[in-house]
Amino acid sequence: MQCYSFIKTMMILFNFLIFLCGVALLAVGIWVSVDGPSFLKIFGPLSSSAMQFVNVGYFLIAAGAVLFALGFLGCYGAHTENKCALMMFFFILLIIFIAEVAAAVVALVYTSVAEHYLTLVAVQTIKKDYGSQKDFTQVWNSTMEGLKCCGFNNYTDFEESPYFTDNQVFPPYCCFDDVNGTEPCTKKRAEDKPVQGCFKQLLSDVRTNAITVGGVAAGIGGLELAAMIVSMYLYCNLK
Secondary structure (H helix, E strand, C coil): HHHHHHHHHHHHHHHHHHHHHHHHHHHHHHHHHHHHHHHHHHHHHHHHHHHHHHHCCHHHHHHHHHHHHHHHHHHHHHHHCHHHHHHHHHHHHHHHHHHHHHHHHHHHHCCHHHHHHHHHHHHHHHHCCCCCCCCHHHHHHHHHHCCCCCCCCCCHCCCCCHHHHHHEEHHHHHHHCCCCCCCCCCHHHHHHHCCCCCCHHHHHHHHHHHHHHHHHCCCCCCCHHHHHHHHHHHHHHHC
């Protein structure tokens, strides 16, 4: 009985923290959706590079809503000893865990396919919006400045873009020796000293920190498994 009470208390505290994290993510997600530029100014190139691939605001709102629901169900189920809430908590967490494992497997097996698709989408968007969409242009400028890179693949991504069409030059970040823009970044200068694309730079950074990324992923998976085991333990020991 003493063991049961301890596990129940820990379950409530753990899910209360999840609940608070959900509230925080919801708040940040709404902030990013409403005022993206100020988010970029505070969090810098890391946030801007993420915004190339996902709509950070909506992603954070969705993640926050899931954590909010999980935290509430876990706290409510453990505190009131409600079997239905505990079972819902278990199944939602199980679905998330399976989705994460499936995503990891797909990412490992279909890396080249995903990279090809991502390249097509990103490059076409650059050619369409860079230089005409203020927020989009600012996001890319922050990314290129922070990561010391140029475009998604290289300077050729900016050909046919509104920026290149209007100025007949590439962004200054595409010329390795003149990031301050004192001289125009012409095609010849960009060819002479090519700057690596941002996608390859991001992949390089991820590989450099692979142990940290893997450790965090393993830790999250372990917490999810522990939470499922505890919720099922409480469920099975309820009268």
